[in-house]
Amino acid sequence: MPSSETTLRDLxxxxxxxxxxxxxxxxxxxxxxxxxxxxxxxKVMFAVDPTEAVAREAVEWGADxxxxxxxxxxxxxxxxxxxxPKGRALATLAMASCALLTAxxxxxxxxxxxxxxxxxALGLSDLRPILSAPAAALDKLxxxxxxxxxxxxxAALAExxxxxxxxxxxxxxxTPGEGRFRPLAGAQPxxxxxxxxxxxxxERVEVVVERHLRARVVHAMxxxxxxxxxxxxxxxxxxxxxxxxxxxxxxxxxxxxLGEFAExxxxxxxxxxxxxxxxxxxxxxxxxxALCGGSGDFLxxxxxxxxxxxxVTSDLRHHPASEFxxxxxxxxVDVAHWAAEWTWLPTVExxxxxxxxxxxxxxxxxxxxxxxTFRPNHPEAPGAPR
Numbered sequence: 001m002p003s004s005e006t007t008l009r010d011l012x013x014x015x016x017x018x019x020x021x022x023x024x025x026x027x028x029x030x031x032x033x034x035x036x037x038x039x040x041x042x043k044v045m046f047a048v049d050p051t052e053a054v055a056r057e058a059v060e061w062g063a064d065x066x067x068x069x070x071x072x073x074x075x076x077x078x079x080x081x082x083x084x085p086k087g088r089a090l091a092t093l094a095m096a097s098c099a100l101l102t103a104x105x106x107x108x109x110x111x112x113x114x115x116x117x118x119x120x121a122l123g124l125s126d127l128r129p130i131l132s133a134p135a136a137a138l139d140k141l142x143x144x145x146x147x148x149x150x151x152x153x154x155a156a157l158a159e160x161x162x163x164x165x166x167x168x169x170x171x172x173x174x175t176p177g178e179g180r181f182r183p184l185a186g187a188q189p190x191x192x193x194x195x196x197x198x199x200x201x202x203e204r205v206e207v208v209v210e211r212h213l214r215a216r217v218v219h220a221m222x223x224x225x226x227x228x229x230x231x232x233x234x235x236x237x238x239x240x241x242x243x244x245x246x247x248x249x250x251x252x253x254x255x256x257x258l259g260e261f262a263e264x265x266x267x268x269x270x271x272x273x274x275x276x277x278x279x280x281x282x283x284x285x286x287x288x289x290a291l292c293g294g295s296g297d298f299l300x301x302x303x304x305x306x307x308x309x310x311x312v313t314s315d316l317r318h319h320p321a322s323e324f325x326x327x328x329x330x331x332x333v334d335v336a337h338w339a340a341e342w343t344w345l346p347t348v349e350x351x352x353x354x355x356x357x358x359x360x361x362x363x364x365x366x367x368x369x370x371x372x373t374f375r376p377n378h379p380e381a382p383g384a385p386r
Contacts, residue, residue, distance in 0.1 A: 006359045008099050009037035011044065011065060014355055015103060015348075019113065023133070023245075024106040029071040034090065035099025041065050044352060046345040047365035048338050050100060052085055054367050055092040061363060065099045067348065069107060069114065069341050072100065107344065109133055109245050112351060114293035117344040119249040121268045122312065124289055129246025130299055130306065137211035142204060143221055143232035144179055146191065150203040156224035160217045162207040174203045179231070190226045211236070248292035248299055248313075250306055258284040258310060258331050265312060265333055269343070272336040273372040279321060280331025286310050290330065293340045297321070304329045314340050338370035 012032050024030045041064040047054045050072040058066045072086055080087040093100055107113045109129070119127055141162060145153045154172050157163060163171040179202040183189040192198035209217045214234060222230060253261065259282030266276045286309045292299050296313030297320045303311045308330045314337040321332055345364045353362055 004359065006041050006356055007037065008032075008035050008039045008041050008065060011041055011352070011356075011360075012037065012101060014352065015067065015101060018348075018351065019103040019107040019110050021106055023109060024104060027074075028105045029074050030102045030104050030106050033072060033100040033102055034093055035065065035097075035101075039064065039097065039099065041099070041360060043361045043363070044349075045363045045365055046349050047367065047369070048341050048345070049369035050089055050102075051367070051369050052089040052092065054365055054369060055089040055098075057365055057367050058098055059092055059096040063098050063363070065101065066093060067101050067103065069102070069104060069344065071102045071104055103348075107348075108293060109247055111244050112347055113245075114341050114344040115247070115249045115291060117347040118291055118293045118312070118340050119251055119289075120347075121343040122265060122289065122291070123253050123268075124249065124251030124291075125253075127249045127251040129244075130248035130250050130290055130292065130302055132246040138237040139209045139211050139214055140206060140235045140237055141209050141214075141217060141221070141232065142206045142235070143225070143230060144177075144202050144204055145230075146179075146226060147176070147201045147203055149224075149226045150174060150205060153221060153224045154205055154207075156220045157205070157207050157217060160220035161213045162209045162217045164210070165208060171207065173206045177202055177204055188228055190228065208237070209234075248290060248296065250288065250290040250308055252287060253289055256286050258282050258286050261286045261289070261310060262333055265335060269335055269339040270368065272339050272368070272370045273375045274336035274339070274370065275375070277334040278331065279325050279334075280310070284309065284331055286331075293344070294337060300324045300329075306330075312340075336370050336372070338368070 021031050043061065043063045044065045044067060045058045045061060045063040046067045048069045050066065050068045072090065080090050082088045082091040108115060116127060143153065158170040163169060165171045179200045182197045183192055183194045185194060187194055191200055218234065221232065258278065258280050262276055262278045288308045289310055289312065290303045290306055290308035291312035295315040297316050300320055304327060310331040310333055312333040312335060314335055316332060316334045324332065349362045349364055352360065
């Protein structure tokens with residue numbers, strides 16, 4: 001059960017566990033921006049952008065932590081005076097002792113992240129990434145240990161990082177057997193005598209190891225093992241993992257038409273002046289949907305090679321979109337950047353609620369930070385009401 005109090009460090013660890021900063025793009029700026037890790041947190045607010053209006057909303061509600069998607073400082077700055085918009089936002093939070101944490105590209109690819117949240121909001125099932133994140137290269141370490149020392153060796157392997165599978169650690173498999181050996185001249189056996197064949201009850205211990213940890217894990221095993229010359233082997237594994245993280249998502253919706261699907265998209269997202277723009281025949285059948293939360297035109301060529309009937313994303317530019325349509329690929333649905341990424345906020349809020357129970361109160365920001373404020377009516381536009 002969660003403790004009666006939650007610190008900022010607790011929440012940072014929680015969010016970084018779901019959205020590891022190491023998975024962010026090299027150009028990104030994620031993690032804790034402002035705040036004392038030892039400070040108590042009782043209220044957490046979630047928003048897409050750390051604007052001054054959002055900062056004021058967080059402070060007026062009494063938030064101790066504001067979690068945002070977009071970084072406040074993506075580019076280097078030399079100061080943050082309150083004479084600038086970012087400076088005013090940061091000063092507003094600092095004066096109220098409200099911490100700020102960013103999860104950007106590390107939240108885009110993750111399970112329970114931005115693209116997955118958008119996919120679920122639009123009713124997609126059987127999800128997989130459009131571009132799978134590279135899985136960690138794995139080894140399997142097998143070592144033969146006297147029964148009475150097996151637990152010590154297993155503990156040493158786990159402490160060194162072996163046996164981590166998904167959300168589990170200390171994972172291993174053991175089978176009993178007999179070890180046979182004869183110490184030769186010069187040996188200093190911990191069991192048996194030089195020149196005398198020995199039979200020892202042993203356990204075969206097997207663990208998976210991320211390849212970059214190989215040397216550390218083997219060294220830890222050798223230190224903990226009672227034998228002078230342990231018998232062990234390390235085998236490189238072909239990747240057995242089904243990728244669940246990566247860029248964008250592709251999945252299935254109940255059979256529909258492009259026109260009906262576009263209406264589903266419009267209804268699922270918060271209203272914006274941008275709205276929903278569509279390139280394609282309204283009667284086109286739609287079953288397979290690809291999408292990317294945020295700006296996704298960098299995936300256009302990849303989407304052409306999928307079985308998607310439609311691609312949903314934001315910030316599509318004229319020429320790339322036009323050329324994509326000319327190639328006869330999937331239809332395009334362009335939605336407001338803020339609205340697409342907003343779908344992540346209820347997801348991460350629910351995860352924090354489930355993890356911290358009643359120790360924190362949560363809230364999704366009600367401030368729309370989409371920069372576009374209105375769209376004039378142009379009756380002459382194609383498809384406009386007559």
